[in-house]
Amino acid sequence: MGNSPRPGLWTLEKSSDYGKTWSAWQHFSDTPADCETYFGKDTYKPITKDDDVICTTEYSKIVPLENGEIPVMLLNDRPSATNYFNSSVLQEWTRATNVRIRLLRTKNLLGHLMSVARQDPTVTRRYFIRLRIFQLRLLYV
Template sequence: MAGTVNAHPAENMVDGNTSWWQSPPLSRGMEFNHVNITIDLEQEFHVAYVWIQMANSPKPGTWILERSTDYGKTFQPWYFFAETPAECMRQFGMESLSPISEDDRVICRSDLAGIHPLENAEVRVLH
């Protein structure tokens, strides 16, 4: 099919192949500055870690990892990510890496965000 060689839909992230997802470039419009990706794992899991790998682009500066415990009906923040502790406070109203006092407490990580390195970055969140 014409054009499919240049298509990189979100399904590529979990298809088991060496394919990838690629967001539209900002040159197509600022609406692509905010991207929402939902992956349906189709069953309950006990999550030990989340591993996200970037290719030829930097990590996002500020983002939210959310989870659903009702099969995708609603989503709640699981982790917030910001480039600096000040951004954790400004964007999410909380201190960076504040102590976890309850198992379901949401924290803001400033140690895993930021654009460096510019390529092949990894984000590994242990839970």
């Protein structure tokens, strides 16, 4: 991501019509309860269909404080992942003309931890989100 903690609650969205309409691709949260509250109870469950939109808690923890990568593997664990070209549902689900990130809640240090700033002046840099997108590619299995 960058030199700030990963976001606490966010959604990766896609458009297949050049930004006219948007739909969720994957949700990210720091707790299962927030997955269910913000995105619905069916999002925090194993993938059962090729076009399931899931919520993961794996990449929203405050640690690491800097340079926390978030790999988004859209095909992993999909029923037709190894048979991509024979699944029109999976092909349509991975098709996008535009991609956006919708940040819903940041993740930062609590106020009582700000005394750490005396020993580590970079702490105050962590009250914003900085994104660095290295690769955006779709790999076919």
